[in-house]
Amino acid sequence: MKLLSSFGPNPRMVLMFMAEKNITMAIENHDILGGENRREPYLKKNPTGQVPCLELDNGQVISETVAICEYLEELHPTPALIGATPVERAEARMALRRVELNVCEYFYNSFRFGAGLPLFKDRVRCLPEASVGLNAKGMDGLALVDTLLQGKRFLCGERLTIGDIVLYCCLDFYVSTGAKIDPALKNVQAWMARVNDRPSANSSLSANWREIGMRG
Structure with missing residues (x-):
């Protein structure tokens, strides 16, 4: 494999x-x-x-x-990282769907249609006029996530799950392309710092990310 x-x-x-x-x-x-x-x-x-x-x-x-x-x-x-019981797995998948549908897809497409347009314009159908609105929708979703993180270390409480990893990799990449996260989203900011401190956050980066100029 x-x-x-x-x-x-x-x-x-x-x-x-x-x-x-x-x-x-x-x-x-x-x-x-x-x-x-x-x-x-x-x-x-x-x-x-x-x-x-x-x-x-x-x-x-x-x-x-x-x-x-x-x-x-x-x-x-x-x-x-998903769950050891049916309830844990359902909780992790719920959190994952929330971040994918409300944040990640909007931010990724905002990048493809905006800052990433030179790379994607000849590969997929791009809608440059949609980039700003997609970014705004993603920020709305991130504000929702901020409320969901209230009083929690991770999306599912004390345990790191797949949703945390998906959201972290998306945000870390998106910010490295020039996007700004509202500093008022204190729970998101603290969560980002918490995940960024994990050894896996550094070891998973591509060896040439600095040369490329984006964290992926």
């Missing part, structure tokens, strides 16, 4: 998940800035052109970051 990886917040999210679980495997890096993931032979493995992917020993390929993490959690249930 090996991880088909690259620079970027989504590959980083899987690497951070693996680091928290102390999972090691072969990693095959791809040049997404050069578009390697948008042409053969990569497209034979994942026709969507997205990175990362998990290539199993039998050649089957699993894509989508959350699906990869769910699979790894089943293989390595301890420590549980």
Whole structure:
């Protein structure tokens, strides 16, 4: 089994998940800035052109970051980053959906249609006129997350879960592209600092992130 990886917040999210679980495997890096993931032979493995992917020993390929993490959690249930009980798993998935739908998708698309437009304009359909509004929607969602973090260390209380990792990798990347987080969101700011102090936050960064100029 090996991880088909690259620079970027989504590959980083899987690497951070693996680091928290102390999972090691072969990693095959791809040049997404050069578009390697948008042409053969990569497209034979994942026709969507997205990175990362998990290539199993039998050649089957699993894509989508959350699906990869769910699979790894089943293989390595301890420590549980989704949950050890039905209630814990439901709680973690609820938090994950909240951050994905209310924050991450808006911020990622705001970047693709704004600061990242030179990179994405010839790869996917882009809506440059939507970038500012998408950023505003993401900030609204982040304000909601700030209320959900009140009195908590992480999204699910005292335990770090997949939702924390997904949100952290998104925000850390987005801020590195020039976005600003409202300093009034004290709970988010404290949570960011808390997650940033974890060894996995540093070890999951691409080796060349400083050269690229973005944290992914």
